[in-house]
Amino acid sequence: MGRMIEKPRYNVISMRISAQEREYLNEIMERTNMSMSEIMREAMRRFAGIPDDRDGVKEPSS
Incomplete structure (x- = not known):
């Protein structure tokens, strides 16, 4: 049996990027x-002004 994930992510978003953007990434x-x-x-998170969760601040719950 697989491990349980605390905050499972079910939403998938795809996007198209240029070859140059892929190089940046x-x-x-x-x-x-x-x-x-x-x-x-x-x-x-940065665009939304939400602190990084690695700083000990929890992500907002949905």
């Missing part, structure tokens, strides 16, 4: 050692 992934999903989540 690959560079960010290499520099930060973060997944594409982690990068996009952090970008959304």
Whole structure:
């Protein structure tokens, strides 16, 4: 049996990006050692003005 996930994520969003944007994303992934999903989540938090959950602040519950 698989492990239980505390905050399962069921929503999938796809988007089209240019070859240059994909290169930017690959560079960010290499520099930060973060997944594409982690990068996009952090970008959304920053745009929304929500503190990074790694600072000990919980994400708002939905």
